Amino acid sequence: MKPNQNHIYIVGNGVIGKALAVALILNERKVTILRGSIDNQPAIIENIQVEIENKIIEAEVAVSSLSNFESLDGIILLTNKSFGNSVLADKLKNKTGKSPIVFLQNGLHIENSFLNKGFDELYRCVLLATSESLENNKVRFKLVAPSPIGIVKGSNDILQQIVDVLNTSLFSFRNEKDIQTIIWKKVISNCVFNSICPLLETDNGIFQRNEEVLQIAQMVIKECLSVSKEYDINLTMEVVLENILAISKMSDGQKISTYQDILNKRETEIETMNLAIAESAILKGNIAVPVTAMLGQLVKIKSELSRN
Numbered sequence: 001m002k003p004n005q006n007h008i009y010i011v012g013n014g015v016i017g018k019a020l021a022v023a024l025i026l027n028e029r030k031v032t033i034l035r036g037s038i039d040n041q042p043a044i045i046e047n048i049q050v051e052i053e054n055k056i057i058e059a060e061v062a063v064s065s066l067s068n069f070e071s072l073d074g075i076i077l078l079t080n081k082s083f084g085n086s087v088l089a090d091k092l093k094n095k096t097g098k099s100p101i102v103f104l105q106n107g108l109h110i111e112n113s114f115l116n117k118g119f120d121e122l123y124r125c126v127l128l129a130t131s132e133s134l135e136n137n138k139v140r141f142k143l144v145a146p147s148p149i150g151i152v153k154g155s156n157d158i159l160q161q162i163v164d165v166l167n168t169s170l171f172s173f174r175n176e177k178d179i180q181t182i183i184w185k186k187v188i189s190n191c192v193f194n195s196i197c198p199l200l201e202t203d204n205g206i207f208q209r210n211e212e213v214l215q216i217a218q219m220v221i222k223e224c225l226s227v228s229k230e231y232d233i234n235l236t237m238e239v240v241l242e243n244i245l246a247i248s249k250m251s252d253g254q255k256i257s258t259y260q261d262i263l264n265k266r267e268t269e270i271e272t273m274n275l276a277i278a279e280s281a282i283l284k285g286n287i288a289v290p291v292t293a294m295l296g297q298l299v300k301i302k303s304e305l306s307r308n
Contacts, residue, residue: 006165009072011036011088012080013063015131016104019141022050023171025059032062036080036088039067049138052170066091075162076101082110082272089113100158102149107272108187108280111152122152123159126182130251146172150179184233188224188240189247190273192217194258195295198302205252208245217244223289224277230284258299265307270299
């Protein structure tokens with residue numbers, strides 16, 4: 001694989017996939033967005049607009065179905081909801097060859113379906129950006145910092161090549177050796193935002209505005225940290241809390257993705273967040289995460305009720 005000479009396949013036609021596709025195309029990369037859950041749809045060209053830093057950028061993007069391709073030769077980026085990874089791993093198994101797969105998804109252990117099915121080139125990205133849908137094929141995007149990419153299963157050479165191909169001034173990436181610590185930090189933050197905000201039906205800014213809600217967040221963080229230590233992840237309350245307050249301030253007024261999913265009657269990713277932490281605690285023995293688990297179960301129930 002050589003940088004800048006690859007076809008980039010983005011699985012998932014959500015806000016992150018759209019923003020990333022536009023950024024890459026404007027930097028002369030060849031990009032196709034693939035719908036992983038909709039089969040046998042004809043390929044079309046969509047004009048996608050991205051609002052970024054008070055300006056609009058746009059590009060013509062090829063959108064197709066995964067079922068239309070017998071093989072994918074390039075870089076495969078997963079921006080779909082992670083609860084679909086088990087099915088997606090089956091669909092990709094005989095299509096990817098040696099093409100690297102990069103997970104741009106939230107959640108803990110989301111790559112396990114691919115590891116279990118013997119994929120060789122797997123890389124994990126923690127997105128440090130926010131995005132939301134404004135209308136059909138128009139999204140708002142804000143870059144917070146370069147998003148780190150690290151190895152799940154693969155090599156440093158391929159990792160660096162992936163970063164070189166994906167990195168642009170609009171949507172930047174960097175190489176990260178200790179990706180697991182960053183994954184856990186993001187997951188713990190997700191456990192806070194993606195459970196408390198939907199249940200209170202409020203925006204991300206609640207943690208900087210309300211001390212009582214912040215205290216609940218600290219209970220969740222404390223429980224999650226007790227689990228992360230069992231997995232040799234060294235994080236502190238201060239580091240995670242500082243991150244949560246920074247996100248709360250930066251995205252004040254914005255609804256977290258899980259809350260948006262519930263409002264739009266879509267399935268959520270809570271099982272790869274709070275419920276994944278609870279499962280990881282059980283696997284390590286006598287670790288109690290009652291608040292984290294309960295909040296996760298309530299979100300799951302709330303999501304199911306919204307779709308019935």
